[in-house]
């Protein structure tokens with residue numbers, strides 16, 4: 001059982017503190033994986049959903065989204081709500097090819113899910129990815145993923161973005 005101080009009350013997935021705690025345990029204890037990937041995703045035009053259907057339907061969308069995600073991630077992954085309509089998935093030992101597959105699976109699953117909004121509406125997410133060494137601090141990994149999330153939004157939303165960083 002996770003402590004309630006580490007769970008988000010609305011969606012019952014890890015909250016920010018829970019994600020940070022998951023990460024520090026992973027970074028200290030993992031002896032095998034040399035890399036981790038981080039997926040940062042954000043519901044597209046969520047303000048419009050709130051405005052059109054009301055805040056409680058908006059809340060329900062976040063709850064269903066979190067529930068669906070929880071059912072498809074691996075045991076070793078860490079998943080939580082980073083804030084507002086933004087979620088984070090941390091995948092130990094996952095390379096770019098695998099991360100792109102996971103992200104695309106999530107994107108497609110959300111875009112095809114019936115959120116039972118009336119009138120019906122497609123809900124989509126944009127996803128930014130970063131691939132990191134085990135020693136990379138989570139703040140850096142998030143910053144990298146956030147740049148890619150921003151690009152995914154700018155390129156039209158409902159998409160996954162990853163760009164190799166130039167050093």
Ligand SMILES: Nc1nc2c(ncn2[C@@H]2O[C@H](COP(=O)(O)OP(=O)(O)OP(=O)(O)O)[C@@H](O)[C@H]2O)c(=O)[nH]1
Nearest residue numbers: 042043044045046047048050055056058059084085
């Ligand atoms: N219902 C509900 N709304 C929330 C919650 N947390 C944040 N929001 C709303 O989420 C909305 C986020 O809006 P923006 O940051 O403008 O982004 P967006 O409309 O999703 O647009 P893009 O991210 O650019 O696609 C705001 O209107 C917040 O009020 C929550 O717990 N429940």
